[in-house]
Amino acid sequence: MTTDQDAVAVGATIAGGVWSECFRAAMAAMAAVAACFPRRESRLLARDMAEAMLTGLETRNCWTLAEALGHASPSRLQHFLSRGVWDHDAVRDRTATWAAGELADDDAVLIVDETGDEKSSTDAVGAARQYSGALGGIGLCQVAVHLTYASARGHAPIDRALYLGADWAADEERRLLTHVPDDVDFATKPELAAAMLTRARQLGLRARWFAGDEVYGGRELRRSARRLGFDYALSVRADHQVTTPGGRFTATTLAARLPRRAWMRMLTGHGLKGDRHYDWTWTDIQSDDAPDTEDDGTSVLVVRRHRFTGELSFYRCYSTRPVTLAGLIHIICTRWQVEEDFQLAKGVTGLDQGQTTCWNSWMRWTLISILATAVLAVTRARTATTTMAVGLIPVSARELLTILRATTLPPLRHDIGHVLHWSAWRRRHQAIAQACHRRWNNVTAAATT
Structure with a gap:
C-alpha cells in the first residue's frame, strides 16, 4: 500500500508540472497569433475561464464561473x-493545431459525431425540436457536430459546428435576434463534417483516417474525404447498397x-469486465466515390455480428494502402473515443451548461470547453508513461483531474465576504427578474380579456 501511495504521489507531482507546462504552451500558441486575442485582458480571461471550467463546480455558467474566479458579477464573462x-475562429484553429501536434500520429483518426444539448426554450441559437441521440429521441435541443483527433497517444476534441435546421436557418427574425452571421446558411450534418475535414487538412494536421457513424456514410462525404486524402471507415445502414x-x-x-467459414471471432476491445469479442467478416466491393477516374485503393464492406444476439453492424471502408481486417477493426473501434470526449466535456468542462443564446456566445463557450478538455487530454497523454506503477491501471482523465484539483488548479474563492456579496447579487437579480415576469404576465392577461 505504501509503495502504491508513493507511486501515486510521484505521479501527482509530475502531473502538476506537466499540466502547467501544457497550459502555458496552449495559451502561448494562441498568443503567437495577434488576431486571437488583441488585448492581454481577453487572453488572461480565456485562461482563467478554461481553468475555472475544470474546478469542482456543480454547474458551470457565467454566474458560477465568475463567483469562483472572484469577480463581483458575471458581467466580464458575459x-x-x-x-x-x-x-474565436483563430483560437479554434490554434487549439486544434496545438492539440493534434501533441498527439500527432501519421495513422491518426479524425472522428466525427454529433451530440445534443437539451434546452428549455427556442430562444437559444439553433434550438428546435429535433432528434438527438444524447436525449434518446426527439426533443427541444441544440445539435452540434464535433470532430475529435485520436491517435495511439490519446484523443481530444478539436472542432465543432452548430447545426441549424432548414426551417431555423431560413427564419430571418430568429437569425437577427441571435446574431447569426449572414454568411452562415443551412448545411446538413455531412456538409458540416466535410467543412471541418477540409479545415483540418488546411491546418496540416497529421491524420490518415476518417471515421463516423451512419449519418456520415453518404457518398458525397466519402468522396470529399477521399479528395482530401483521407482513408475512411464509416458505419452504414443495413439497407446500404453496395456493388x-x-x-x-x-x-x-x-x-x-x-x-460460414468467412466469419472469424476477433478481439474488439477491452472493458472493465473483460475483453470484448465479436464475429467479423469482410468482402471486396466496388468503389462509388472516386473523386477522379483513377481508383487504386481498396474498398471493402466489413460486417460485425454479436456473438449472442446475432445483431449485424456494417462498415464501409476504403484504404489507399494494403490493410488487414484487424487494422480496420481497430479504426472502427476507435470511433467510440468521440463518445468519451463527449462524456468528459459535458461532465467536466461544462460543454452543455453554457446557457448561451446567441451565436458568438455559443461558439466561444464551446471553444473554451474544448480548450480545457484538450489540455487535460494532452496532460494525460504526456503523463501516461511517467505515472504508471506496478499493479495500478493508467490514470483516467477524471482521476487525473481529481489530482490536479488538489495540487495545481487554483482553488475556488470561498471567503465569507465574497460568498455574502454573491448571495446578495443573486437575490437582487432574481427579485428584478421576478418583478419583470409578473408585469409581463399582467400585460398578456389584460390583452386576452
Whole structure:
C-alpha cells in the first residue's frame, strides 16, 4: 500500500508540472497569433475561464464561473463571450493545431459525431425540436457536430459546428435576434463534417483516417474525404447498397450470402469486465466515390455480428494502402473515443451548461470547453508513461483531474465576504427578474380579456 501511495504521489507531482507546462504552451500558441486575442485582458480571461471550467463546480455558467474566479458579477464573462473583441475562429484553429501536434500520429483518426444539448426554450441559437441521440429521441435541443483527433497517444476534441435546421436557418427574425452571421446558411450534418475535414487538412494536421457513424456514410462525404486524402471507415445502414462483381446488393443481403467459414471471432476491445469479442467478416466491393477516374485503393464492406444476439453492424471502408481486417477493426473501434470526449466535456468542462443564446456566445463557450478538455487530454497523454506503477491501471482523465484539483488548479474563492456579496447579487437579480415576469404576465392577461 505504501509503495502504491508513493507511486501515486510521484505521479501527482509530475502531473502538476506537466499540466502547467501544457497550459502555458496552449495559451502561448494562441498568443503567437495577434488576431486571437488583441488585448492581454481577453487572453488572461480565456485562461482563467478554461481553468475555472475544470474546478469542482456543480454547474458551470457565467454566474458560477465568475463567483469562483472572484469577480463581483458575471458581467466580464458575459461581455467576453458575446461582445469581446477576439477571433474565436483563430483560437479554434490554434487549439486544434496545438492539440493534434501533441498527439500527432501519421495513422491518426479524425472522428466525427454529433451530440445534443437539451434546452428549455427556442430562444437559444439553433434550438428546435429535433432528434438527438444524447436525449434518446426527439426533443427541444441544440445539435452540434464535433470532430475529435485520436491517435495511439490519446484523443481530444478539436472542432465543432452548430447545426441549424432548414426551417431555423431560413427564419430571418430568429437569425437577427441571435446574431447569426449572414454568411452562415443551412448545411446538413455531412456538409458540416466535410467543412471541418477540409479545415483540418488546411491546418496540416497529421491524420490518415476518417471515421463516423451512419449519418456520415453518404457518398458525397466519402468522396470529399477521399479528395482530401483521407482513408475512411464509416458505419452504414443495413439497407446500404453496395456493388460487387456478382451484382448489387444491400449490406444485409450481401452478409447473408457470405459462407460460414468467412466469419472469424476477433478481439474488439477491452472493458472493465473483460475483453470484448465479436464475429467479423469482410468482402471486396466496388468503389462509388472516386473523386477522379483513377481508383487504386481498396474498398471493402466489413460486417460485425454479436456473438449472442446475432445483431449485424456494417462498415464501409476504403484504404489507399494494403490493410488487414484487424487494422480496420481497430479504426472502427476507435470511433467510440468521440463518445468519451463527449462524456468528459459535458461532465467536466461544462460543454452543455453554457446557457448561451446567441451565436458568438455559443461558439466561444464551446471553444473554451474544448480548450480545457484538450489540455487535460494532452496532460494525460504526456503523463501516461511517467505515472504508471506496478499493479495500478493508467490514470483516467477524471482521476487525473481529481489530482490536479488538489495540487495545481487554483482553488475556488470561498471567503465569507465574497460568498455574502454573491448571495446578495443573486437575490437582487432574481427579485428584478421576478418583478419583470409578473408585469409581463399582467400585460398578456389584460390583452386576452
